[in-house]
Amino acid sequence: MEQSGFELDNVTFTYEDGAQALSNISLKARPGEFIVVLGANGAGKSTLCFLLSGVVPHIYGGKRSGKVQVSGRDPWDDPMYVTAQYCGVLLQDPEVQLFNPSVISELAFGPSNLKVDRETILERAEQAMELLHLKGLERRNPRDLSGGQKQRVALGAVLTMRPRLLVLDEPTSQLDPVGRWEVVDAIHQLKSAGEMTILMTTHETDDILDLADQVVVLDRGEIILSGSPAEVFSQPETLRAAGIKIPDALDILIQADQAAGQKTILSDEQIRTMGADSVGKSLAALIQQGRLEVLPQPTPARLSGRNDQPFALEAHEVTYQYPGYPPVTALQNINLAVRTGELVGIVGQNGSGKSTLVKCFVGLLRPTSGEIRVEGQDIQKVPVGEMARRVGMVLQNPDYQLFTISSKEEILFGLNNIGIPIEEAEKRVLEVLRWVDLEKEIETFPFRMSFGDRRKLAVAATVALDPKVLIFDEPTTAQDHRGRYQLAEIARRFRDEQGRTVLMITHDMDLIARYAERLVVMWNGKILLDGPTAQVFSEKEALERSFLHPPVAAEVARSLSRYGVPETVVTPEALLACLRGRVD
Amino acid sequence: MQIPFRYVDRNSIIHRLHPLVKTFYVVLTLLVILAPITNERFLVVPITWLVMSIILWILAKIEFSRFSTLIKLLLGTFAFLILVQGCTYRMGTTVIIELFELQYGETNIGALKLEGVLYGAMLCIRILTAASSLPLLVMTTSSADLVNAFRKLRVPKVATFMIVSALSFTTLIFEMWDNIMNAQKLRAFDIDRMNLFTRLRRAYVPIVTPLVLLLFRKANDFQIALETRAFGTPGDPTEVEQRPFTRTDVVMILIFLVVFAATQVVRYYISASLAATG
Numbered sequence: 001m002e003q004s005g006f007e008l009d010n011v012t013f014t015y016e017d018g019a020q021a022l023s024n025i026s027l028k029a030r031p032g033e034f035i036v037v038l039g040a041n042g043a044g045k046s047t048l049c050f051l052l053s054g055v056v057p058h059i060y061g062g063k064r065s066g067k068v069q070v071s072g073r074d075p076w077d078d079p080m081y082v083t084a085q086y087c088g089v090l091l092q093d094p095e096v097q098l099f100n101p102s103v104i105s106e107l108a109f110g111p112s113n114l115k116v117d118r119e120t121i122l123e124r125a126e127q128a129m130e131l132l133h134l135k136g137l138e139r140r141n142p143r144d145l146s147g148g149q150k151q152r153v154a155l156g157a158v159l160t161m162r163p164r165l166l167v168l169d170e171p172t173s174q175l176d177p178v179g180r181w182e183v184v185d186a187i188h189q190l191k192s193a194g195e196m197t198i199l200m201t202t203h204e205t206d207d208i209l210d211l212a213d214q215v216v217v218l219d220r221g222e223i224i225l226s227g228s229p230a231e232v233f234s235q236p237e238t239l240r241a242a243g244i245k246i247p248d249a250l251d252i253l254i255q256a257d258q259a260a261g262q263k264t265i266l267s268d269e270q271i272r273t274m275g276a277d278s279v280g281k282s283l284a285a286l287i288q289q290g291r292l293e294v295l296p297q298p299t300p301a302r303l304s305g306r307n308d309q310p311f312a313l314e315a316h317e318v319t320y321q322y323p324g325y326p327p328v329t330a331l332q333n334i335n336l337a338v339r340t341g342e343l344v345g346i347v348g349q350n351g352s353g354k355s356t357l358v359k360c361f362v363g364l365l366r367p368t369s370g371e372i373r374v375e376g377q378d379i380q381k382v383p384v385g386e387m388a389r390r391v392g393m394v395l396q397n398p399d400y401q402l403f404t405i406s407s408k409e410e411i412l413f414g415l416n417n418i419g420i421p422i423e424e425a426e427k428r429v430l431e432v433l434r435w436v437d438l439e440k441e442i443e444t445f446p447f448r449m450s451f452g453d454r455r456k457l458a459v460a461a462t463v464a465l466d467p468k469v470l471i472f473d474e475p476t477t478a479q480d481h482r483g484r485y486q487l488a489e490i491a492r493r494f495r496d497e498q499g500r501t502v503l504m505i506t507h508d509m510d511l512i513a514r515y516a517e518r519l520v521v522m523w524n525g526k527i528l529l530d531g532p533t534a535q536v537f538s539e540k541e542a543l544e545r546s547f548l549h550p551p552v553a554a555e556v557a558r559s560l561s562r563y564g565v566p567e568t569v570v571t572p573e574a575l576l577a578c579l580r581g582r583v584d
Numbered sequence: 585m586q587i588p589f590r591y592v593d594r595n596s597i598i599h600r601l602h603p604l605v606k607t608f609y610v611v612l613t614l615l616v617i618l619a620p621i622t623n624e625r626f627l628v629v630p631i632t633w634l635v636m637s638i639i640l641w642i643l644a645k646i647e648f649s650r651f652s653t654l655i656k657l658l659l660g661t662f663a664f665l666i667l668v669q670g671c672t673y674r675m676g677t678t679v680i681i682e683l684f685e686l687q688y689g690e691t692n693i694g695a696l697k698l699e700g701v702l703y704g705a706m707l708c709i710r711i712l713t714a715a716s717s718l719p720l721l722v723m724t725t726s727s728a729d730l731v732n733a734f735r736k737l738r739v740p741k742v743a744t745f746m747i748v749s750a751l752s753f754t755t756l757i758f759e760m761w762d763n764i765m766n767a768q769k770l771r772a773f774d775i776d777r778m779n780l781f782t783r784l785r786r787a788y789v790p791i792v793t794p795l796v797l798l799l800f801r802k803a804n805d806f807q808i809a810l811e812t813r814a815f816g817t818p819g820d821p822t823e824v825e826q827r828p829f830t831r832t833d834v835v836m837i838l839i840f841l842v843v844f845a846a847t848q849v850v851r852y853y854i855s856a857s858l859a860a861t862g
Contacts, residue, residue, distance in 0.1 A: 055808050084814040095756075096805035099749065101591055101726035105825060110813040112822040121824055141593060143755070157813065364766050385774030393770050399801075400760070401767035403793035413790070417772035447797060461771060 005029045005197050006052055006165055011066035013047060013056065021047035023221040025066070029214070031164075032194045036208045036229075037201040039218035040243035040480040042450055045201035048218070049169040051075070052199065054083035071164050085114060088163030092170045092478065094150035098142040103134060103153050106142050110161040121160065128156035132186050147350055148179025152186055159190075166190065168200040172207065173478050176350040176507050178547045180204070187211065203480050206247045209233075210272040217242055229271045234264070245481035248510055248552040249279045252572050256283050259581035260291040276552045280559030283579070287563050292579050294564040309339040311376065312469050312501040313361055313391070318370035320356050330356040332525040334370070340468070343495045343502045345516030345533065347509070349547055352522040354505045358471045361503075363387040375468060389418055392467035396474045398458035402446040407438060410446055411461045418465060432460040436490060452483035459490055469501040470494050476508045484508060488515045513537065513551045513570040521546055534568035589722050590755055598644035599724045602833045603733030605840075606721045612844050613637070613717035617710045625854050627706060629847045630713040636843050637716035644724050651719075658715060665711075666704035673700025722751060732823060741820065749806070756802065757795070764794050 006029050013022040021044045029035050039045045050056040051068055054075035068074055071086040088110075091097055100106040107125040116124075129135050132152040137145065142153045151171060158166065168187065172180040184207050190196065191211055202208060208215070208229075215232040217225040219242040225232050233239070236246050236254055246254070250271075257264040270278070286292040313336070320331040331353045338344055346354050359365040360372050363384040372379050374390050395401070404410045408429050415425040433439045436456040441449060446457055455475065462470065475487040488511055491502045506512050512519065512533070519536040521529040523546040529536045537543070537550040538558070550570070557569035557578075569575045593599075598606075616633045619626075670676070674690070676697025684694035722730070727748040734744040765775060768790050775787045 053812055055812065059804070059808055059811065079816060080811040081814040081817040084812050087812075089808070089812045091805065091809060093805065096802055097809040099727075099806070099809070105726075108822075108824040112824050113814040113817045115817070115819065115822055118822055118824055118826075121822060141591070161813065359766075362770060364769065383774055383777055384769045385772045385777065388770055388772035395763070395767055395770070397763070399798055400763045400794055401771065403790050403797075413773070414771040465772065 005031045005033065006070045006199075007067070008048075008051070009067040009069075011051065011064065011068060013051060013062055013064045015047075015060065015062040021062075021221050022051070025221075025223060027216060027223070027226070029165075029197050029199065031197055033197055033213045034191050034211055035197075035199045035214045035216060036212040037199065037216045037218060038203070038205065038239075038242075038244050039201070040482055041452060042220075043218040043242070044221040045218055046169055047221075049089060049167045049199070049201060052165065053087050053089045053167055054078065054080045055089070081113070084110070084161060084163075086163055087165045087167060088158035088161055089167045090151075090155050090158055090169065090171050092173050094147065094154050094174070095143075097154040097157070098150060101141055102139050103129075103142055103145075103156075104138045106153055106157050107160050110157055114161065124160040124162065125156075128159045131159070131189055132156050133182075146179060147175045148182035151175060151179065151183050155183070155186060164196060166196045166198045168198065168202075170201050170203065170478075172202065172204055177549070178349050180207070180507075181547075184211075203245065205233075205245050206249075209247060209250075209274055217244060219243075228268050230266050230268045233271060234266065243480055243482040247274065248572055249274050249276060249556075252553060252556060252575060253279045253282055255572070255576050256286060256292060256579060259576070259579060260286050261581055262291070276555035276559065279552070280556045283556065283560060284563065287560070287579075290582055293582050294560070295578055295580055296564070306339045306341050309341050311337050312340045312342075312374070313338040313503070314371075314373040314376075315357065315360065316371045316373070318357070318360060318367045318372060320353075320360060320365060321368045322356075330525055331360070331367070334525075334527060336520065336527060336530070338469075338501060338503065340501050341495060341499055342518055343492065343504070343516050344518045344520060345512035346503060346505045346520045346522060347507065347512060347548060348522035348528075352546070353525040354522050355473060356525075357522070358393060358473060358503060358505065361469070361471065362391045362393045385417065388414070388465055388467070390467055391469045391471065392462035392465055393471040393473060394455070394459050394462050394475065396477050398451075398454040399447075401458055401461070402454060405445055406443045407433060407446060407449075407457050407460075408442050410457060411464045414461050414465050428464050428466075432464045435463065435493075436460045452479060452486065455479070455483070455487060456490070459487065463494065467500070469503065471503045471505075473505050474507065475504065476506050476511060484511055491515065509537075509549065510551045510553075510571075513554065514573075521548065534570050537570050538567055589719055589751060591726055591751075592646050592650065592723050593726075594645050594724070596643060596645040596724070597832065598640055598720065600830075600832070601724075601836055602827060602829055603721075603725045603729045604736060605833045605836050606725060607733055607737070608837060609640075609840050610717045610721050612840055613714060616844070616847060617714050619851065621706055621710065623854070623858055624702060624706060625858070626851065627709060628854070629851050630709050632843065632847050632850075634709070634713045634716060637713065637720065640720055641716070644720065646723060650723075654715070654719065658712065661711065662704075662708040665707050666701055667696070669704030669707065670696040670700040673697060673703050676700040727751060729825070729827060732825060732827065735820065735823070745815070753799075757799070760795055760798055761791070764791050764798075767794075 008025050008027045011022055011025045014020045037045050037048060050060060052070055052075065056062060057076060058080045068076065075083040098106055100109055104125060107128055108121050111121045111124060132155060134152060134156060142150055145153065172183050175183060191198065212229050215229050216223055217232060224242060225235060225238055233250055239246055254264045287294065315334045315336045318331055318334040322328045322330055334357060348354050356365060360367055363379055363382060379387060402410055404413060411429045411432060412425055415428060433442055436459055438453060438456055438460060441453065446454055472491055476484040491504055492515055494500050495502045504516065516533050519533045520527055521536060528546055529539055529542055537554045540550060543550060553572045553575045554570040557565050557575050558567050561567050565578050569578060613633060617630055621627065671693045672691060676699040678698035679695045680698055682695040685692055686694040731744050731748055773790060775783060778787055
């Protein structure tokens with residue numbers, strides 16, 4: 001066994017509560033190798049990270065069989081401070097990993113515990129700040145930094161301990177696009193340095209195509225696929241069945257190739273350089289060769305067509321300032337009107353004002369100036385409890401609201417607050433649980449449910465109040481691919497089946513392209529763009545100003561516009577619907 | 585909501601003071617307020633110390649509005665103390681207002697008495713003096729400096745980190761409390777509009793239960809983050825951020841000692857004078 005890799009040989013692990021998290025896992029990493037582990041929520045990715053870093057069994061107990069070796073040692077046998085000398089871990093949530101008052105003390109924390117001498121610690125901290133672009137932030141409190149900066153500080157704090165194995169457990173899942181880009185860029189640099197073995201778990205398959213030497217796919221604790229990125233991503237059906245997102249560029253190429261009657265065969269090099277440009281070129285070649293034709297009818301842009309509907313929500317010249325030293329202006333003279341029955345996406349970086357705006361719509365925040373109207377009524381004096389009947393909002397984290405002993409009680413709580421008689425309330429409980437596909441969980445203790453199911457329960461509890469407008473605040477955060485689309489489907493059904501209005505805040509451009517007919521882009525407390533989704537995504541320069549990128553399908557469509565593909569296409573489905581194979 | 589006890593980053597003379605000097609000031613404050621006050625004339629001692637604390641706060645350049653939460657808590661406590669002492673003080677004879685008549689021993693606890701109110705006010709001044717010192721230490725000293733100071737005082741590493749983590753968790757608890765309140769308001773559970781009795785009867789379960797469950801979860805993550813960064817290594821960690829004593833530190837220690845000594849001299853003379861007058 002080489003000194004800086006790791007090896008798991010036929011490892012099975014069962015938690016103390018009897019839940020088997022991993023089953024017969026065999027996996028080997030060579031020194032300097034970059035391994036990516038994919039899997040839906042609950043697939044066993046975090047347990048794998050915990051086994052390598054000694055969190056299991058030292059913090060979470062359980063029963064293990066098989067062999068685990070990290071740098072030639074078994075983390076099971078060593079105290080955690082020994083394992084920490086050769087294995088560093090970066091967790092999902094930057095907030096819980098930062099507990100020192102300045103960036104420099106955060107970076108120094110690990111090596112000072114290991115009694116590294118002061119000069120060496122400062123030298124390492126300097127190097128980490130250089131690598132992670134943290135220079136100038138030395139004295140700042142990590143809690144005051146942006147999400148991406150926080151996660152880079154947390155990564156730096158691990159790097160100063162000089163681990164030989166770096167374990168990254170979904171390091172970008174809670175970040176906005178800029179934060180995600182910053183962290184992925186840092187990981188690229190670590191990979192280029194080649195000094196460490198790196199294992200990273202993620203749902204963001206687009207990020208890892210040019211990083212991974214080896215990809216492992218976990219499904220319910222078992223390895224169902226492993227190999228080079230080309231080997232793994234050439235099996236899209238298996239990946240889809242395991243709830244893994246196929247990168248959109250690859251998905252478009254595979255399906256276009258199928259339409260053209262050919263099987264997609266890609267080398268690892270082609271996978272690494274896969275993007276809208278390369279896929280556009282491949283599809284253009286197929287069109288030029290006559291293997292694909294562009295259908296003559298252009299796909300119409302999805303316009304809302306609801307101009308006859310009354311306004312459900314209106315913001316007139318709304319400004320909001322958070323009190324502080326100095327006060328922070330989160331919204332500046334916002335004007336926005338949403339008609340009944342619209343499904344509107346709101347995108348923008350963290351701090352752009354998205355959440356502040358929707359909190360004004362539900363009455364949690366009162367504008368410093370300007371007016372908010374719901375169904376034409378000024379809500380300035382309407383209490384927030386009363387607002388809950390009109391505008392429902394599902395927060396990012398369902399655990400802020402769940403507190404009762406069963407799903408049924410959870411939904412009854414809200415209904416009781418608005419004075420619904422018990423017979424009627426029980427009827428509604430059944431309806432909404434059926435609606436979110438949780439009727440079997442009616443008596444289940446919410447905290448025993450998966451994160452995805454807890455979010456669905458939170459939606460059900462909100463929908464039960466029968467609001468006219470439903471707002472989803474970042475439903476994609478910390479969710480796997482399947483979970484994201486389940487919530488988006490619920491949003492669409494709420495609009496389609498009940499004719500209600502939906503606002504959805506998200507960082508997932510591919511998802512919002514599929515679901516929203518109208519898109520609002522916020523930047524620095526202002527509305528930068530507002531219009532039909534396809535039109536907004538065509539404003540590439542304006543989007544780039546707010547560090548957003550249009551979906552891959554939109555960029556491919558634009559590159560094929562000279563062949564007649566409409567530039568209004570923004571989803572892979574719409575793009576593929578424009579193309580037809582001509583198999584001889 | 586303003587979070588009490590959170591470190592406020594400023595470049596003030598108080599921020600630059602060595603943490604041990606500020607710790608010394610906290611210890612002296614405790615000595616001042618723990619000394620018994622048997623007569624209102626002794627109040628000059630804590631009031632003198634309070635005046636010095638106020639000067640230190642002004643020098644620390646921390647905005648008064650940052651204390652809004654703390655002040656609300658203190659005002660509630662003061663109102664409670666004055667009311668309870670006013671009604672139950674055994675030596676109270678001068679009735680200010682009689683709410684109802686209810687004899688308990690020789691005292692009518694249904695009447696508010698001047699002597700009781702004054703005794704309650706004396707307690708309040710002592711509490712205010714105490715409350716003015718500890719926040720000055722934690723709001724002007726970064727936790728890294730606190731850790732170093734405690735280490736120099738030979739406080740065990742685990743105990744030191746428990747104190748610092750508790751301060752860090754205070755911020756987290758306030759943030760979570762706000763988020764949970766908002767989440768429940770969105771379910772038509774408007775705690776702000778409930779009266780005190782309704783709040784006590786039914787309001788806190790939907791707030792406290794998620795808070796406790798979330799804290800357990802956060803504490804687990806926190807432990808993972810700590811342990812994977814070798815916190816459990818036996819022995820003292822390397823001291824990275826060194827902070828030598830300066831001339832200002834020495835001057836401030838002298839000022840604290842002089843004021844403390846002066847209050848003790850005054851105290852002695854008041855005792856002597858009271859003894860002389862019988």
